[in-house]
Every structure is written in C-alpha cells, then in structure tokens.
Amino acid sequence: MKLVIDNVSKQYGNNVLALRNFSLELRPGVLGLLGPNGAGKTTLMSILATITRSTAGKVTWNDVDLAINPDAVRAVLGYLPQDFGVYPNLNAVEFLEYLAAVKGLDAPTAKRRIDELLNLVNLADVRKRPLGGFSGGMKQRVGIAQALLNDPQLLIVDEPTAGLDPEERVRFRNLLSDLAGERIVILSTHIVSDVEATATDIALISKGALVAHAAPEELLRQVEGMVWEWVIPSNELTAAKQRYLVSNTTRRSDGVHVRVLAPQPPAGAQPVLPTLEDAYLYSLSNHRMGAAA
Ligand SMILES: Nc1ncnc2c1ncn2[C@@H]1O[C@H](COP(=O)(O)OP(=O)(O)O)[C@@H](O)[C@H]1O
Numbered sequence: 565m566k567l568v569i570d571n572v573s574k575q576y577g578n579n580v581l582a583l584r585n586f587s588l589e590l591r592p593g594v595l596g597l598l599g600p601n602g603a604g605k606t607t608l609m610s611i612l613a614t615i616t617r618s619t620a621g622k623v624t625w626n627d628v629d630l631a632i633n634p635d636a637v638r639a640v641l642g643y644l645p646q647d648f649g650v651y652p653n654l655n656a657v658e659f660l661e662y663l664a665a666v667k668g669l670d671a672p673t674a675k676r677r678i679d680e681l682l683n684l685v686n687l688a689d690v691r692k693r694p695l696g697g698f699s700g701g702m703k704q705r706v707g708i709a710q711a712l713l714n715d716p717q718l719l720i721v722d723e724p725t726a727g728l729d730p731e732e733r734v735r736f737r738n739l740l741s742d743l744a745g746e747r748i749v750i751l752s753t754h755i756v757s758d759v760e761a762t763a764t765d766i767a768l769i770s771k772g773a774l775v776a777h778a779a780p781e782e783l784l785r786q787v788e789g790m791v792w793e794w795v796i797p798s799n800e801l802t803a804a805k806q807r808y809l810v811s812n813t814t815r816r817s818d819g820v821h822v823r824v825l826a827p828q829p830p831a832g833a834q835p836v837l838p839t840l841e842d843a844y845l846y847s848l849s850n851h852r853m854g855a856a857a
C-alpha cells in the first residue's frame with residue numbers, strides 16, 4: 565500500500581499557487597497534515613481524493629497514476645471533506661443507506677456495515693433521529709461513518725475537529741486513532757494537539773510547500789536545547805516578542821512566564837522540554853525566514 569505525491573503543483577486562476585512542487589511518500593499509518601489556514605491542505609486532499617486535478621506533477625496509488633485511472637483510488641478511498649454537510653431531514657440510517665447506494669454497496673452488505681459503523685462511532689442510540697438535530701461532533705461522526713462505508717485503504721479527513729467543542733474534539737481524536745491500522749490515514753488540521761496523540765508521521769505545510777516530514781519525536785529533537793522559560797515583568801513582554809520567537813505566554817503572580825525558542829537563552833531563562841507546538845512554530849518560522857531571504 566503506497567501513495568506517492570510526486571512534485572505536485574496546483575495553480576488556481578492566474579496567480580494563486582496553492583501547492584508548489586509538493587512531494588511526499590506515504591505508507592500505512594496516520595499522517596498529520598499540519599499547517600496554517602490557506603497553506604494548501606484542502607487543495608492537496610481534494611487532489612488525492614480525485615476531485616481536483618493538479619496543474620503539474622503526479623500522484624500514484626500503488627504505482628497507478630490518479631490522472632490516468634482515478635477509479636483505482638476511488639474504489640479504496642474514504643473521504644470526509646472540510647465542508648461536509650448532511651441532509652437534515654434524514655436520520656443517520658437513511659443517510660448512510662443513501663450514501664452506501666451511491667458507493668455501490670448492495671443492500672444486505674450496506675445494512676450490516678451501517679450497523680457496525682453506527683456502533684463504532686457511538687451513534688447507535690440516535691440512529692433514528694433526524695440529522696438536523698445533531699451536534700457538530702455527532703455530524704462529524706456521521707461523516708466518519710460514511711467515509712468508512714467501503715472499509716477504505718486510504719482515509720482522508722480534512723479538518724475534522726473544526727467547530728467541535730473540547731470534549732467532542734477529544735472523543736473524535738480517540739475515534740480516529742482507533743481507525744488506524746492497515747490503512748493510510750491522512751488527517752489535516754491547523755491545531756497541533758489534534759495530531760499530537762494520533763499521528764505516526766507529521767507533514768508540515770506552509771504556503772503550498774512541504775516544510776518537514778518526520779515522526780513527531782524527530783520534530784521534537786530538532787528543537788531540543790532551544791526552548792526556554794523566561795519570567796519577565798509584563799511591561800517587557802512586547803519587547804521580548806519583538807526580539808524572540810515566543811511560543812506561549814502565561815501570566816502568574818511573579819510575572820509573565822514566556823516560552824522562548826532560541827539557540828541561546830535570554831539572560832535568566834531556564835531550559836524546558838520542547839513540545840510539538842514549539843517544534844511546529846520553530847519550523848514554520850524558519851521556513852518563513854528562508855522564503856523571505
Ligand atoms: N477554488 C479556488 N480558487 C481560487 N483560490 C483557491 C481555491 N481554493 C483555494 N484557493 C486558495 O488556495 C490557497 C490554499 O487554500 P486551501 O487549500 O483551502 O488551504 P487550507 O486548507 O490549508 O486552508 C489559499 O490561498 C486559498 O485562498
């Protein structure tokens with residue numbers, strides 16, 4: 565099982581270059597596609613889902629070119645788009661039956677699969693309720709269920725936690741990590757904590773370019789010895805932010821605790837262990853400076 569993204573670019577109209585020479589090779593596991601809004605995540609995912617065509621480069625699924633034979637990947641694909649919508653008047657079973665028919669599942673297989681999936685996503689109790697009354701988290705779980713109807717080898721979920729409350733977000737993350745295994749899962753997000761626990765690999769994307777592709781541990785190693793906690797009076801915070809890359813600030817009774825990313829510590833700062841958030845900010849900031857130079 566192998567998905568190869570080879571030098572893919574995507575241009576919208578005359579001047580928006582949404583992807584620039586993007587290359588990535590994926591094997592089974594969970595890839596966290598992490599990047600700020602506008603980085604090109606949705607564009608990349610819709611190319612992989614064969615909804616959008618790249619302007620240059622190619623994507624292959626098990627060595628089959630998606631542009632030449634899109635059906636090869638469509639047959640094994642599960643996709644939860646960023647703007648996934650449900651029919652409010654249908655209940656969960658009716659909605660999934662409809663989509664199963666669209667995907668070509670026969671009725672007995674669909675019925676069995678829908679039962680399994682409603683249990684998996686914890687919606688069995690509300691299976692007969694109209695979707696219009698579902699919370700954001702419940703709708704996203706219906707979204708995951710429809711993406712899993714054909715037991716996909718390639719599962720693509722685009723910003724699935726956007727709009728969920730913190731509790732729903734945690735539940736959704738746990739569900740996704742249960743789905744890993746013998747498939748390639750690609751999860752896009754702009755929130756580091758979404759991929760912290762689930763991703764086996766992280767791809768950082770910024771302005772359409774791949775900034776890094778590594779295991780989370782490797783990204784953390786890159787900022788080891790470079791993260792400092794510095795306590796300063798609050799009137800020095802603005803100056804500190806101008807001088808240093810700051811990943812976090814917390815106000816306490818003894819002053820502002822500032823998390824600084826720098827090769828050398830500010831005077832009086834103490835070393836602390838890096839988090840993935842630190843690594844993300846550091847990589848993005850390096851990439852921006854490289855692009856500006
Ligand atoms: N259909 C489109 N037409 C023109 N520009 C687009 C279109 N879709 C996305 N873009 C632009 O491409 C860039 C990448 O967008 P997108 O792939 O949605 O990023 P992300 O999902 O990371 O937020 C942005 O600058 C966005 O404005």
Ligand SMILES: [Mg+2]
Nearest residue numbers: 605606646723
């Ligand atoms: Mg997007």
